[in-house]
Amino acid sequence: MRFRSTFAATAGLAAMTAMLGMAHGATAAPKPRADAPHEAACPKALPAGTQCFSGQDMHGAYYWIARPKNWNGTLVVHAHGGPRISKPKPDDPVEDLERFAVTVQEGYAWAGSNYRRQGYGVRMAAADTDNVRRIATNLLGTPDHVLLHGQSWGGNVAAKTAELYALDWRGHRNYDGVVLTSGLLGGGTxxxxxxxxxxxxxxxxxxxxxxxxxxxxxxxxxxxxxxxxxxxxxxxxxxxxxxxxxxxxxxxxxxxxxxxxxxxxxxxxxxxxxxxxxxxxxxxxxxxxxxxxxxxxxxxxxxxxxxxxxxxxxxxxxxxxxxxxxxxxxxxYDSDLTGQIALPTITLHAKNDPTAFVGLEAIYRDTVDKAGNGDLLVQNFSDEAVHSKLSTPEYAALFSAMTAWIEKGDKPTKQSVAALCEEKRKTYDEPCKLLPDFTPKAE
Structure with missing residues (x-):
């Protein structure tokens, strides 16, 4: 598969003053309003004793937050895929909460936004993703760690979120690590x-x-x-x-x-x-x-x-x-990635992903390497031909590997992640299909 290089261009002044989604003729943003988090019935896929909350932020984005009874102190902030073309609804985030229930089953708290409007706009989605982090932190208390997870187009959103919001105005970390799965990591162009x-x-x-x-x-x-x-x-x-x-x-x-x-x-x-x-x-x-x-x-x-x-x-x-x-x-300007990452980053991609082709990972690797940050990126691949949800123990292994990297400084390898997956499959009745020896090429 050929990934078009003709789109690569440096964002100029015009781009910076007319962000995607803010250009002339774009749909106006919803009127600001906020709905504080309130308790909601959790999806059945979550463990017993989990508390769930839902609400709407000041920009109109609906969100859900889940805190397991055995919360391990780490918050996973999730960026969903798409972009979705239909108008956002209050329960949209539930689909992703159920799909990635493994995070809550593993003891992590989870927070996800459906973004303030439908349609394209990576920077818009990144702002809403970071906003739900703040809402969840205010609700749950300061977590020990905050991880950023993006799936599919959400991988692009999460990677952009990490570039824009990794640090606060004081230079303190808003996030501790980034997990990108099935990511659209070539950006829009x-x-x-x-x-x-x-x-x-x-x-x-x-x-x-x-x-x-x-x-x-x-x-x-x-x-x-x-x-x-x-x-x-x-x-x-x-x-x-x-x-x-x-x-x-x-x-x-x-x-x-x-x-x-x-x-x-x-x-x-x-x-x-x-x-x-x-x-x-x-x-x-x-x-x-x-x-x-x-x-x-x-x-x-x-x-x-x-x-x-x-x-x-x-x-x-x-x-x-x-x-x-x-x-x-x-x-x-809106969606391309610069490789200017400041956080440990782990990716996972199916070798035969039919939607976001695996060659996108090679593009991302090259982008990060050229920015001089290759030591912060560990990529993993699986022998699967799916996109929206990979094998459950593989996600559990990624988050465990990231936690060890953050807490102990143990940078994972493809082999160590594969070994973790084998441990996690004892809990989840699904196979591990990781390919420690595979590396894709951009085509």
Whole structure:
């Protein structure tokens, strides 16, 4: 998989004064209001005796906090994935609290925000993540340690949170360690280019997104301004062109050919083809129209596509588009990572992650190394092909390894994390699939 380097750009004055999500035409922020934490019924996945609290911060973001009966004194602040396109609801954080119940089961307190609004905006989400840290600390008392955890897009959010809020105004640590799992660690400018490629490749073969009799628009827009597309409509179009939902022997020759070409050129897994197209539609629409004032951050003007049954025809006929420099600057300023980390950081990524490809870890490693902070980063990989939730004992091992690193100065290795996982699997009836000898490459 190729991760686009054409987006890399230094944030200039224009970017600093017009942050993503604050650009002209962006949706206005909710009116400030606050709802102090109040006790709530805990999800059933949490241990007996756990206390749960929910509320809404002064920016309108809903949050949940959980404190186990056997709290070990460490708080885990969680940044969720997405970005979610639907309007935030009070119980949104419960989904992540249940998914990562292992943190509470291991004795950690947990706090998570659903962010103040839907849609893209890494700095916005980072501010809301740090805000829930303050709320949880005020509620629970000063923890012995505070860990920052981000999953998926939340990995980008957590990594940015660590860059922006690791220290307070006095130079004291707000956090003690960072755990990033299945992270979108290329930032916005290096993580989404393949989805722009996918839109262009898909349209070349399928011609139905948009259809010829529909409003025509540049594919980088995702959807036209104000346009709407339901997931089932997109699924129907993909099925019409590729027979994706049908058994292989029930697809027409044309459908089989289209699907084979799309997958071969883009390297997108078949099982997540619709998901990636959905992000390249609705999320791109949010990014372009609500965050970038209609400007284009994507570029395939010089891309040479390969792997199809006729590469010459594909490269001649595919829709081309060039990125707007200001859009790239804004996107980079909002979401790209600098590698300027001050905290111990552990990552975990599935080797065959079908959503955030494992090569993103190589990009992050290179970014951190170039900033001179490679000694603070330990990366781990697993023999899995999932994204949203990896094997439970692997998370337990990561947090235990981080605690030992903080308290004893025992920097973990891939081998020591794998050994910890084997210990944790005695508690959790799930396998350990860590790969101590694997290191990915950026493609």
């Amino acid at each position: 290096k993580s989404y280019g393949f989805r722009a490629d996918l839109r262009a490749v898909y349209q070349y073969y399928c011609h139905n997104h948009p259809r010829a009799d529909e409003v025509q628009y540049p594919l980088w827009q995702g959807l036209p301004k104000g346009g709407h597309m339901k997931r089932e409509d997109l699924e129907a179009r993909v099925d019409e062109c590729t027979g994706l939902s049908k058994p292989k022997d029930e697809r027409t020759a044309e459908q089989a050919k289209n699907l084979a070409n799309i997958l071969a050129v883009t390297h997108v897994p078949e099982k997540t083809l619709v998901a990636h197209l959905a992000w390249a539609s609705n999320l791109f629409q949010d990014i372009v129209w609500r965050r970038l004032d209609g400007k284009n951050p994507f570029d395939n003007s010089k891309t040479v596509y390969s792997g199809s049954d006729d590469d010459a025809a594909l490269n001649k006929g595919i829709e081309r588009f060039s990125a707007d420099p200001q859009a790239v600057r804004l996107m980079a």
